[in-house]
Amino acid sequence: xxxxxxxxxxxxxxxxxxxxxxxxxxxxxxxxxxxxxxxxxxxxxxxxxxxxxxxxxxxxxxxxxxxxxxxxxxxxxxxxxxxxxxxxxxxxxxxxxxxxxxxxxxxxxxxxxxxxxxxxxxxxxxxxxxxxxxxxxxxxxxxxxxxxxxxxxxxxxxxxxxxxxxxxxxxxxxxxxxxxxxxxxxxxxxxxxxxxxxxxxxxxxxxxxxxxxxxxxxxxxxxxxxxxxxxxxxxxxxxxxxxxxxxxxxxxxxxxxxxxxxxxxxxxxxxxxxxxxxxxxxxxxxxxxxxxxxxxxxxxxxxxxxxxxxxxxxxxxxxxxxxxxxxxxxxxxxxxxxxxxxxxxxxx
Amino acid sequence: xxxxxxxxxxxxxxxxxxxxxxxxxxxxxxxxxxxxxxxxxxxxxxxxxxxxxxxxxxxxxxxxxxxxxxxxxxxxxxxxxxxxxxxxxxxxxxxxxxxxxxxxxxxxxxxxxxxxxxxxxxxxxxxxxxxxxxxxxxxxxxxxxxxxxxxxxxxxxxxxxxxxxxxxxxxxxxxxxxxxxxxxxxxxxxxxxxxxxxxxxxxxxxxxxxxxxxxxxxxxxxxxxxxxxxxxxxxxxxxxxxxxxxxxxxxxxxxxxxxxxxxxxxxxxxxxxxxxxxxxxxxxxxxxxxxxxxxxxxxxxxxxxxxxxxxxxxxxxxxxxxxxxxxxxxxxxxxxxxxxxxxxxxxx
DNA sequence: GATTAGCACTCATCGCTGACGAGTGCTAAG
DNA sequence: CTTAGCACTCGTCAGCGATGAGTGCTAATC
Numbered sequence: 001x002x003x004x005x006x007x008x009x010x011x012x013x014x015x016x017x018x019x020x021x022x023x024x025x026x027x028x029x030x031x032x033x034x035x036x037x038x039x040x041x042x043x044x045x046x047x048x049x050x051x052x053x054x055x056x057x058x059x060x061x062x063x064x065x066x067x068x069x070x071x072x073x074x075x076x077x078x079x080x081x082x083x084x085x086x087x088x089x090x091x092x093x094x095x096x097x098x099x100x101x102x103x104x105x106x107x108x109x110x111x112x113x114x115x116x117x118x119x120x121x122x123x124x125x126x127x128x129x130x131x132x133x134x135x136x137x138x139x140x141x142x143x144x145x146x147x148x149x150x151x152x153x154x155x156x157x158x159x160x161x162x163x164x165x166x167x168x169x170x171x172x173x174x175x176x177x178x179x180x181x182x183x184x185x186x187x188x189x190x191x192x193x194x195x196x197x198x199x200x201x202x203x204x205x206x207x208x209x210x211x212x213x214x215x216x217x218x219x220x221x222x223x224x225x226x227x228x229x230x231x232x233x234x235x236x237x238x239x240x241x242x243x244x245x246x247x248x249x250x251x252x253x254x255x256x257x258x259x260x261x262x263x264x265x266x267x268x269x270x271x272x273x274x275x276x277x278x279x280x281x282x283x284x285x286x287x288x289x290x291x292x293x294x295x296x297x298x299x300x301x302x303x304x305x306x307x308x309x310x311x312x313x314x315x316x317x318x319x320x321x322x323x324x325x326x327x328x329x330x331x332x333x334x335x336x337x338x339x340x341x342x343x344x345x346x347x348x
Numbered sequence: 349x350x351x352x353x354x355x356x357x358x359x360x361x362x363x364x365x366x367x368x369x370x371x372x373x374x375x376x377x378x379x380x381x382x383x384x385x386x387x388x389x390x391x392x393x394x395x396x397x398x399x400x401x402x403x404x405x406x407x408x409x410x411x412x413x414x415x416x417x418x419x420x421x422x423x424x425x426x427x428x429x430x431x432x433x434x435x436x437x438x439x440x441x442x443x444x445x446x447x448x449x450x451x452x453x454x455x456x457x458x459x460x461x462x463x464x465x466x467x468x469x470x471x472x473x474x475x476x477x478x479x480x481x482x483x484x485x486x487x488x489x490x491x492x493x494x495x496x497x498x499x500x501x502x503x504x505x506x507x508x509x510x511x512x513x514x515x516x517x518x519x520x521x522x523x524x525x526x527x528x529x530x531x532x533x534x535x536x537x538x539x540x541x542x543x544x545x546x547x548x549x550x551x552x553x554x555x556x557x558x559x560x561x562x563x564x565x566x567x568x569x570x571x572x573x574x575x576x577x578x579x580x581x582x583x584x585x586x587x588x589x590x591x592x593x594x595x596x597x598x599x600x601x602x603x604x605x606x607x608x609x610x611x612x613x614x615x616x617x618x619x620x621x622x623x624x625x626x627x628x629x630x631x632x633x634x635x636x637x638x639x640x641x642x643x644x645x646x647x648x649x650x651x652x653x654x655x656x657x658x659x660x661x662x663x664x665x666x667x668x669x670x671x672x673x674x675x676x677x678x679x680x681x682x683x684x685x686x687x688x689x690x691x692x693x694x695x696x
Numbered sequence: 697g698a699t700t701a702g703c704a705c706t707c708a709t710c711g712c713t714g715a716c717g718a719g720t721g722c723t724a725a726g
Numbered sequence: 727c728t729t730a731g732c733a734c735t736c737g738t739c740a741g742c743g744a745t746g747a748g749t750g751c752t753a754a755t756c
Binding site (some may be wrong): 022024025026038042043045046056059060061062202 | 717718719720721
Binding site (some may be wrong): 370372373388390391404 | 746747748749750
C-alpha cells in the first residue's frame, strides 16, 4: 500500500479510536496531513473504502475503519507498544506476594482490567497443564478425609471427602502414594481407562466417587470457574454500548463458561493474539475485539489472560497491558514454590 | 389505614411492579377494584399522596409508590411469600454436593441470582465467625511449608509459606499445635496483642510475617473477596437502567468491597431485611432496594446472602428466593463436615 | 356524607417539518 | 496528480401540533 494511503488509514484509525466519531477528510488534512488538501484525501479514502479498509456509516458521514482496516492497522501501522521493564518488575512482585498461582491469576485479572480500562478475561489452567507434585489424604475426623493435590507452580487444591474406608494414618499414606502414582501416569488425559484404574487404588465406593468428582473438577476444560471476567463496568463506559440491550447481551455472554472458553480459543493461545470483530467465533460478540496472550512457566503454556472491548479499542494500550501482565505473571510463576528443582520430601 | 386505601396502595404497587408504568385510576378500577369508580379512586389516591405513600412522576401521569409506600406494602400488604419445602430440600442437596462451605456459598450466589432474576450479593464469614478446628503446617519442599487452617463448618484454607526455620516433621507438628492453641485463645479478635503472642509461637521471621498476612486475610472484614456479586447482567434487564451512565455507576459500586460491606450492613444481619431506596446507606444505590438474610449454623450467623434490584422490585419473589436460599444454605451447612459432635483426632 | 359523572386542564409522547451542517463525489482547472 | 468549487446526501435538532392518558374540581346522585 502506498505510503500516503497508509498514513490516511492510520490517521482515520487513530482519530476514530480517540474520539469515537467518524473521521472526515477535513479533519485528517488539518490534524494529520497538513499540506495535503481534503479533496485529495477524499479520493484516497474512496480508494481505501473500495479496497475494504474503510467504511462509511452513512453517506454524509466520515469514515471509520472496517475489520480489515483494524487488522491492517494492528499488523502494520500501529506504533508497536513498548513494555516498560520497571512496570513489569513491579507487577511481578505484586504477583509474587499473592503467594500462590490461584491468587496471582485472580490478581492478574483485576490488574489487567484496571490497567487497560477494559474488561479482562482470565483462563486458569487445568490440572493437566500443571506439574503434579503429590496427592495426599489427610485425616480430618472419623468420617472425613481431606484431599490435597499439590502441583507446580504453587498450586494447592483441597476438598473434603466422605471417607467410607479405614482411616488409619498408614492406610491413608499408602492410598496417597498410590494415587500420586496413578495421577502421574495419567497426567495429560483423564480418560475412562484412568477412571477404571482408580477403582484399584481406591476401593471405597463413596470416597472413590467423590474423588472422581474432584478430579473431574480439576481437569474439566469448561467448568464454571475455569475462566472468568473482571471489570465488567468498563464495558458500559464505551459509547458503543449506550444501547443497553446490546450491553446486556454481551455481559450475559461473558458470564457463560462455554462462551468464554470459545472466546479464549479453548486456551490454545501460543502468543499474543488480537481478534477483531467478525473474526470472533462468538456471534453476539462480533461487535467486540479481544486481545489475549498466554502465560505460563518456561515453555509450558498454563492459561490465557486478555481484555475484551469494543472494536474501536485502543489496541496499542490493550496490547501493552496484556503483554505486560502476561509476562509479569509468567515471570512470577517462574519463581513460585514448590521450587522446581527442589526435592520432594514425602509427607509424613 | 382504611381498608380501601390499603387495597388501592396494594393495587398501585402490584401493578407498578408488574408493568413498570405509573398506574392510573382507571386501571385500578378496572383491574383491581371493579365496582368502584375511577373518581373515587382518584380521591383516595390524592389522600395517599398527601400521606406520602404515593408519588406522581408528573402531573398527567398515574401514581407510583414512594419509598414509604413500598415500606408499607412490604410490611403490611404484600401477600407473604410461601417457601416451598421441596424446593428448599432440593437446594440443600445441591449445596451439600458442593462439599465445602466456600463452594456452597459460591453456588448459593449463583442460584440466588438465577432464581430471583436479580443480581445477588454474598458475604462470606471471616475466621472469627467459624469454629476453629485446627491449624496444621505440612512440609512441601525444603523451603516451603503448607499452612492449613481447618474450621467448622467445612472450611479449609491453605497458603504456602516460605519456611525459614527447621522443617523436621516433629518441629512442624509442634508448631502446629502451638498455633492451634494460640488461635483458639484469640478466637474472636485478632489484635495487636495476639500478633505479639505470635512471635513466641513462631520465631522464624519470614514464616511469621507470612503467617500474619494469612491470618489477616482470613480475618479482615473488608477484603476484596469478603463479598461479591453475581449475575450483574440482570441489572441491565431492568427498564430503570436504560440510562447507561447510571447502570455503570451502580455496577461499579457493586464491585467495590467497601460499598458491598456497607450495603450488607457489615454482615450484622439477624433476620431477613428489606432495605428500600433511600433507606440505603450507599448514596449512589439509593435507586435500588436490597433484600438480604443471614445464613449460618444453629444460632451462629456466618454471613449474608441477598439480592439487589431496582426499587420497583418484585419484593415477594425476592424475599421468597432469599429466604429459600438462606435457609437451604443454613441447613446444608448444618450437616457439613467436620461433623460437629465428632471427636477431633489430631493429625499425625 | 360518601360516591360518581362530567369536564377542563396538564403534560409526556409521537410524528412531521424545515433549517443546519458535516461530509461526500464529481468536475474542471491548475 | 492535485485541488478548488459545487451540488448533493443525510443525520441531527428544534419547533409544532395532534393525541391521549390521567388528573383535580364541581355538581349531581345515592
